[in-house]
Amino acid sequence: MIIDSHGHYTTAPAGMQIFRATQIAFLGNPVKHPVNVSDDEIRASLDNGQLKLQDERGTDVALFSPRASHMGHHFGDERISRNWTEVSNDLIARVAGIYPDRFIGVAALPQSPKLKSIQGCVDELERCVTELGFVGCNLNPDPSGGYWQDPPLGDEFWYPLYEKMVELDVPAMIHGSGTCNPALHTTGSHYMNVDNTGMYQLMDSTILQDFPGIRFILPHGGGSLPFQYARFQGLSIMAKREPLEEWVKKVYFDTAIYSQDAVELLIKKVGVDNVLFASEMIGGVQAVDPATGRQFDDTKPYLDEIEWLTDEDKVKLFETNVQKVYPRMKPYMDKIAKA
C-alpha cells in the first residue's frame, strides 16, 4: 500500500476561480455566494490529473487538501478567508466522497493576518473533522503572505487550535500559502522560509511539552533542516533545549523533495520512523529532471532506490508512519482493505 501524505487539489475546476474572482469584485460586502462546480467537472479534473498520475506512479491513496498557494490568507479579512476556506474544504469533501478509496480529506484553515483570536480556525477544524470526515489540517505560520505579521507558533495565541488538534487527535502540517510580497517567490523562497521559520518556532517553543502527543509535519524534507542540521544542533545546545537528535523524533517530515540524495540525507538525519512518503503532486515543481527523465515530483523512485533501507523501513515510509500520524485515517483504510 502506497500512501501519499501530501497532495493539494491544484486542478480544481474553474468554478472555484470564478468564486474567488467574485470575492475580489465584491470585497467590501462579501457574501457566501454559491460555487458552481459539478461532480462531472470534479471527476474530469482528477481523472486527467491527480488520479492519472497516482495510477501511473503506483500511489493508492493520497491525503488531499485545498490548493495551498491559493488559500491567500493575506487577502481581504477574516470573513473573506472563512468563506473561501469553507468552500475549499467542502470541495475536498466532495472529492473524498466521489473517490473514497483514493482521497482522504485534510483541511485548510480560515487564517487571516493579525487576528485577535484563532477561534474561527478552531471551529472550521472541528467542522472539517466531525462533519466532513477530515483527518488533519494545514497550518500557515505566516497568514500575511510574506510580511510575518503574526506571533510565532509558540505564542499562546495559537493554543486553542492545539487544544482542538489534541482533542480531535489530528495533526497539522506546517504549510505556507502564496506570497503577496514582491521580495518573495511562492515556491522558490517563501515556502522554504515558511518551512524553516515554522520549524524553528516549533523548536523554540514549549508546544510539544504543553500538548503531549500533538503532532506536526514539516513538509518539503524539512526545508533546510537536514542540510543545516549542525546549525540547529548548536543553537539547541546554546539555548539549553533538548538535543536536536531527540527533538526531531517528536515531529514528522515528508519527502516532497526532488532528488535521491536529498531524500537520503533527510532519512539519515531524522530517522525512518519520522518520515512520511509525499510527492505534493500536482505541486509547484512541474518539470522533468534531465538526469532521470521523470518529473521531479515523481518521488517514489527516490525511496525505492535507497539500498540501505529494509523492506520493513519502506513499509513504514509508504504506509504505516502516516497512519500513526493521522490515526483518523483508520476507518478509511479499513474500508479500503476490505474492498
Place this chain on the structure above:
Amino acid sequence: MIIDSHGHYTTAPAGMQIFRATQIAFLGNPVKHPVNVSDDEIRASLDNGQLKLQDERGTDVALFSPRASHMGHHFGDERISRNWTEVSNDLIARVAGIYPDRFIGVAALPQSPKLKSIQGCVDELERCVTELGFVGCNLNPDPSGGYWQDPPLGDEFWYPLYEKMVELDVPAMIHGSGTCNPALHTTGSHYMNVDNTGMYQLMDSTILQDFPGIRFILPHGGGSLPFQYARFQGLSIMAKREPLEEWVKKVYFDTAIYSQDAVELLIKKVGVDNVLFASEMIGGVQAVDPATGRQFDDTKPYLDEIEWLTDEDKVKLFETNVQKVYPRMKPYMDKIAKA
C-alpha cells in the same frame, strides 16, 4: 595559506555598544558622537578572541567585516544607519591597520528600509574601498529586519550599487542583519530566510547579465540550495532560465556550515571552483559538537577530511578562489608573502 573569507568583529570593545546606546537615547536628534575605543582595547578584544582562534585553528588571514547581526538596519532612519555604519567600518579599518597580516576589511553598508535611493550605500562603499582599503561588502536584502519591505535584489533600485561594485571590482556577500520580528530568530530562521530569499532573488533576476563580471557570495553553504537543489533546478526549467548547474557556476558559496556531510554536499552540488573556505567565527553558533569535541564553527577540519578532494582542490578552497572573488586582496597578500 589558509584564508577565512567570512569573519565578523563580534567581540568589538564596549565603546561600540556605548555609541549604539547613545543613538537610542538621542534618536530624534542623531549626531555623530565620538567612539571611545583605544587601540589597546582593540588588541585585547582580538588577541583573546578571533586571533587566538585563528592561531589555534591555523587560519592565516580573515576577511573581516562589522558584526552583521548588530548592524540593525531596521533601527532609526538613514542618518542613524549611516552614522553607525561609518563608525563600524572605521573600526574595521583600525583592526586591519593594527594587524595588516591577519585581517583585511570588508564593508557594511548604511542600509535602511524603504529608502528612495541606494546612493548612501554607493558612497559608503566607495569610501571604504578607496579610503579605507576594503575589498568587498556585505549586502542585506531585507533591511527591515524580517518584514521584507524592500524590492528584490533584481529591482533597478539596487542597480547603482551594482555599478559601483563593478567599477571598484569588489564583490558583495548576501548577508542579513538581526531581526526585529518576533516571529523570527536571527541565526535560527532569519539568516536562513535571507540566504534563501537573496539567492532566489538573484537567480530570478538579470543582474548577472546586466553587470558582466559582478560577483556575489551566498554564505552559510548557500542556505538551503544544496539540499533543495532539485526544487530550484525544476523552477529554473519552468521559468526557462539558464540551467541551475550553469547558474551556480556564476556565484560563490562559503563553508560557514557546521558538519562534514553538509560541506561535502555543497561542494558536490556547486563545484570546487565556486566554494570559499569560511568559518564565520566568532559567529552565531558557539557550541561544541558532541560528535567531534570541537566547536561547530571550527570548519577547517570538515574540508581537511574530505578524501575525494585533491591537494589542488584544497588550495582553491582555502586560498585561491577567495582571491579570485576579492581581487583587491592582492596588494595585501603580496605584502604578506614578502614578509
